[in-house]
Amino acid sequence: MAQVTSVIPLQAPTDVSVSQVEQELSKIWQSYGENAAARATSFNLIIFEPDSGDGKRLVPVDVIASQSPCRVLDLISTPGEDQGISAQVAAYCPIQKSRSSLVCGEYITLKGTAEAFNRLPALISELIIAEMPVFLWWGASPAQGTMMFERLVSLSDRLICDSSTFKDSEADLLKIKAMINSGVQVADLNWRRLSPWQELTAQAFDSPDRRAAVWQIDGITIDYEKGNCTQALMFLGWIASRLAWQPKSMVKEGGDYDISHYGFVNKDGGEVKAELAAIPMADPGIVMGDLIGLRLSSSKGNTDACHVFCSESLGCMRMEASGGAQNYTIHQVTPLADQGADTLLGQQLQRWGQEVLYEESLAITAEILTLSQIPA
Numbered sequence: 001m002a003q004v005t006s007v008i009p010l011q012a013p014t015d016v017s018v019s020q021v022e023q024e025l026s027k028i029w030q031s032y033g034e035n036a037a038a039r040a041t042s043f044n045l046i047i048f049e050p051d052s053g054d055g056k057r058l059v060p061v062d063v064i065a066s067q068s069p070c071r072v073l074d075l076i077s078t079p080g081e082d083q084g085i086s087a088q089v090a091a092y093c094p095i096q097k098s099r100s101s102l103v104c105g106e107y108i109t110l111k112g113t114a115e116a117f118n119r120l121p122a123l124i125s126e127l128i129i130a131e132m133p134v135f136l137w138w139g140a141s142p143a144q145g146t147m148m149f150e151r152l153v154s155l156s157d158r159l160i161c162d163s164s165t166f167k168d169s170e171a172d173l174l175k176i177k178a179m180i181n182s183g184v185q186v187a188d189l190n191w192r193r194l195s196p197w198q199e200l201t202a203q204a205f206d207s208p209d210r211r212a213a214v215w216q217i218d219g220i221t222i223d224y225e226k227g228n229c230t231q232a233l234m235f236l237g238w239i240a241s242r243l244a245w246q247p248k249s250m251v252k253e254g255g256d257y258d259i260s261h262y263g264f265v266n267k268d269g270g271e272v273k274a275e276l277a278a279i280p281m282a283d284p285g286i287v288m289g290d291l292i293g294l295r296l297s298s299s300k301g302n303t304d305a306c307h308v309f310c311s312e313s314l315g316c317m318r319m320e321a322s323g324g325a326q327n328y329t330i331h332q333v334t335p336l337a338d339q340g341a342d343t344l345l346g347q348q349l350q351r352w353g354q355e356v357l358y359e360e361s362l363a364i365t366a367e368i369l370t371l372s373q374i375p376a
Contacts, residue, residue: 007062010091010104018087018110018120021127025106028091039104042068044128045349046152049139051078051111058139061107063342065092068349069105071129076111077148085112085120118147125155133157133352137345141167142175153184160348162341163190163230164287170369173230177366180359187351189344190289191358194235196333197291197309201239204296204307204331213304214243218272219297223318226258226278228289235291236274237365238357240264245272247364250371256280262368279318286340293319295328303327 011028029039049058057074064072088111093104108127110117117123128134136156143149153159159179166172180186205214220239224232240247249263257277264272279292293316298305309331310316316330 006095007065008093008095008102010093010102011089013088013090013107013109016087016089018085018123021087021089021108024089025091025108028089039106041071041105041129041132043070043133043135043349045070045072046124046128046134046136046156047072047074047139048136048148048152049074049076051076059137059342059345061090061092063346065105065107066094066346069103070349071105071127071132072107073124073127074107074109075117075124075152076109077117078111078113080113082113082115085110085116085123087111114146114148121147121151124152128155135160135349137161139341140165141172142179144175144179153179158185158187160187160189160345162344163188163234164193164228164289165341166228166230169228169230169233169289173233173362174366174369177362180362185354186358187348187355188234188358189341189348190230190287191234191355192344192347193287193290193339194231194238197235197294198238200309200331200333201294201296201307204309204329210304213298213302215266215268216298216300216302216305217243217296218266218270218299219274219295220272221275221277221293221295221297221319222291223277223279223293225284225288225290225292226280227284229258229276229278231289231291232276233365233368234361235294236262236276237363237368238361240368241361241364243267245364247367247371249374250368251374262371291333295319297328303329307331309333 010032014024016024045064047059088109090107091104092107093102095102134156135158136152137160138149138152142161161176163169163173176186176188205211220236222232222235244267245264247262248265251261253259253261257279260276262274264274266272292311294309296305296307306328308316308319308328310319311333
């Protein structure tokens with residue numbers, strides 16, 4: 001791939017009537033010869049975002065424009081009185097060192113209330129370039145049952161979300177799992193933030209003399225930034241799915257750390273205990289709910305199974321303070337801390353195909369979330 005050095009607007013955002021969007025885009029390209037700027041599209045990207053009121057976009061234009069040329073439909077949902085839909089069109093081009101001419105994509109912004117969009121059900125489908133893949137970046141909690149959400153999902157080949165922004169972490173994860181069950185292809189940007197933790201955990205048992213020890217793990221403690229528990233739950237679902245743990249029990253202790261206890265049965269019928277704790281942070285950063293620390297333990301005395309993983313931001317103090325620190329191998333994780341949706345979305349748009357590991361892990365997470373509460 002050619003290195004992108006910058007992005008320039010071939011056409012700054014221009015107000016047009018909704019019915020004139022295609023005509024205005026054609027005028028842009030007619031005003032440039034193909035030797036100067038070529039119109040190109042490799043996929044459609046629909047962005048849904050609530051109006052923040054401060055003029056900031058969920059994903060900056062240059063992040064999208066720096067990807068492979070695409071047609072972007074940016075749908076901004078506004079509160080208040082229905083005054084119809086306003087439209088803007090623009091064209092943006094990444095400057096590539098290997099080319100003298102520009103290869104550019106199109107950016108269409110539609111702004112209005114949910115009622116206004118619902119009055120024009122065919123509008124969005126008419127603006128999608130046919131026979132091209134369609135990504136939907138839904139910048140809010142899943143809104144199953146609403147006309148806008150259901151229509152956009154039906155038009156799309158893949159739904160992209162970010163569970164760090166979910167308002168009800170547990171309920172919204174279950175909604176995503178239900179959508180996967182119904183055949184919707186889903187990608188969660190927050191799942192990508194777990195990669196360093198997953199990779200380092202797997203590496204801890206890579207050596208031949210430690211591989212058997214992974215099956216001796218019967219205790220796990222996960223600390224995460226208070227405010228959103230999706231990362232912690234997805235990591236627990238991931239390790240349980242890899243080690244064939246079956247969820248059996250749940251106790252929500254609550255308190256300042258909102259502690260939850262989960263019980264599993266491993267493949268040999270043994271008991272596995274898990275604890276999740278939400279740690280209040282003075283400065284949580286732009287991503288809510290990042291993992292902070294992780295401890296794997298074994299009651300069988302196998303120290304090869306005992307590991308502590310912790311992020312650079314907080315260190316391992318709480319994990320080591322529980323005692324027995326001398327029996328644990330300590331690992332420093334370099335997390336994708338505060339890696340925002342704009343960066344991860346750009347990476348996700350380069351990915352194709354089903355997210356099998358994510359789906360398998362989320363299946364166990366959903367089982368965990370549907371356990372009946374056992375009185376403490």
